[in-house]
Amino acid sequence: MGRDTEAAALLGPLLAGSAQPHQVRRAAQGLGLPERGRYAVVVLGAPAVVPSDGSGVRWCWCGEVGVVLLGPGGPAGPVARLVAAGAGPGGVSPVVDGLAELGLARRLARAALLTCGPGRREIVALEGRLPTALVASAPELSARLVAEVFGPLLVLAPAERALLVGTLEAWLECGGSVGRAAARLRCHRNTVFNRLRRLERLTSRSLSHPRELVETLLALDALRLTKVGT
Structure with missing residues (x-):
């Protein structure tokens, strides 16, 4: 099993929101990530390759869904990196407090993605699109x-x-x-x-x-x- 495939297998249950506590622990160990930490999820319209920028920000990808372990700052820096790499359209979740909350974060990021109009390449945060996300989700x-x-x-x-x-x-x-x-x-x-x-x-x-x-x-x-x- 390749490294990307293994990461996707570990992330899958977390992003689906169906992971049991032992699966959260296993994913943390397998990915080298803390169970508790400041995470955000990005859902893109298509998979993208994001080069490392040496900032220490950790990305893990499962297809078009990216999980980023944030530092003290918010997701603005990592999102700017996505934009520079030509990714988009995409939606960004609010910050959550651990791997166990990635399922919720993925759903919220998906709601943000739905607010991107046809043909747009923007990457948007849910916080700035809540009314539109309500409309787009129904x-x-x-x-x-x-x-x-x-x-x-x-x-x-x-x-x-x-x-x-x-x-x-x-x-x-x-x-x-x-x-x-x-x-x-x-x-x-x-x-x-x-x-x-x-x-x-x-x-x-x-x-x-x-x-x-x-x-x-x-x-x-x-x-x-x-x-x-x-």
């Missing part, structure tokens, strides 16, 4: 949400739909400021206002009503994860 509900909220937009011509969605995105990125969104889009503030009002009419949802705004935001996240609207 594809049937997400599709229904898009149809319910943005259904009337989906019958528009692609350019017209993209204009309205792009204006909404700019308005959100500008903190709900029509003036700043207009500057970003290089148009008059009344143009932004009129586009947003039209979007409200089409979706039957008010951007000034908190609950309806949340629903629109979640639907927008779901829309971004599909090729519709691109």
